[in-house]
Amino acid sequence: MSLLLEKHFIDALKKARRIVFFTGSGISAESGIPTFRGEEGLWNKFKPEELANFNAFIKNPALVTDWYNFRREIVRKALPNPGHLSIYEFEKFYDVTVVTQNVDNLHKRAGSSIVLELHGNIERNFCISCGKDAVEMPEKDKSGVFRCECGGLLRPGVVWFGENLPTAIFDAAEVAISKSDLVFVVGTSLQVYPAASLVQFAKGCNCYIVEINTENTPGSYLADQKFIGKSGAHLSAILEHVKRFRG
Numbered sequence: 168m169s170l171l172l173e174k175h176f177i178d179a180l181k182k183a184r185r186i187v188f189f190t191g192s193g194i195s196a197e198s199g200i201p202t203f204r205g206e207e208g209l210w211n212k213f214k215p216e217e218l219a220n221f222n223a224f225i226k227n228p229a230l231v232t233d234w235y236n237f238r239r240e241i242v243r244k245a246l247p248n249p250g251h252l253s254i255y256e257f258e259k260f261y262d263v264t265v266v267t268q269n270v271d272n273l274h275k276r277a278g279s280s281i282v283l284e285l286h287g288n289i290e291r292n293f294c295i296s297c298g299k300d301a302v303e304m305p306e307k308d309k310s311g312v313f314r315c316e317c318g319g320l321l322r323p324g325v326v327w328f329g330e331n332l333p334t335a336i337f338d339a340a341e342v343a344i345s346k347s348d349l350v351f352v353v354g355t356s357l358q359v360y361p362a363a364s365l366v367q368f369a370k371g372c373n374c375y376i377v378e379i380n381t382e383n384t385p386g387s388y389l390a391d392q393k394f395i396g397k398s399g400a401h402l403s404a405i406l407e408h409v410k411r412f413r414g
């Protein structure tokens with residue numbers, strides 16, 4: 168896809184040294200991983216209150232364990248798409264930090280060096296009793312759950328509704344944004360806080376903001392440049408422009 172870029176955006180790309188990519192589930196949609204909202208979204212088919220909070224886990228750990236195994240399987244079979252791969256390639260031309268709400272590992276698998284995972288990682292599991300990470304996953308026990316050596320329940324290392332984001336990661340995201348010239352906001356509905364507040368934060372830091380999404384979002388009004396469409400094609404096309412003046 169060729170893309171005609173406006174002069175102010177080209178100027179911002181030319182001047183920039185540090186870039187943050189702030190991503191959500193939309194960037195992984197082209198890898199076959201379902202998003203959360205919208206018609207085909209996971210939260211349109213499943214209830215977050217039964218699956219993605221601590222009380223639900225305590226009430227029915229086997230159900231929640233199965234749900235995360237189901238998602239883990241999808242993620243393991245998925246491959247990074249041109250969106251993830253383009254973000255990695257931007258590292259040839261800029262200092263890049265990826266701040267993601269995704270738990271799917273695809274930015275890391277694409278090669279990105281700095282990935283701040285605001286909502287954790289689906290491959291991580293830790294014990295709710297002793298707090299230790301599971302190095303290797305055991306077999307499920309008779310009741311269909313994974314148990315730590317200490318006997319406690321192993322839960323996925325993702326942030327559930329009602330839980331705090333990891334403070335050090337969120338702080339690192341703010342620092343990266345405050346030092347950056349340009350922030351790309353890609354494939355997120357900006358409906359989940361505090362992650363979504365990072366876009367207002369970026370505006371307050373005078374970053375040039377680019378939004379790429381298949382539809383408008385509550386944060387679109389903050390964007391200096393907006394692209395409506397798929398992230399894979401748009402990021403690849405923007406990267407081609409960058410190669411022309413920085414390659």
Ligand code: OAD
Nearest residue numbers: 191192193196202203204268354355356359380381397398
């Ligand atoms: P959402 O499902 O809320 O939003 C996905 C966004 O991606 C929507 O705005 C779509 O329009 C857009 N989109 C879909 N396909 C796209 C494509 N090919 N290219 C570009 N954009 C596309 O997902 P998130 O914003 O990531 O939280 O959701 C935020 C959080 O809500 C998730 O991290 C998760 C969820 O509950 C936790 O698990 C804590």
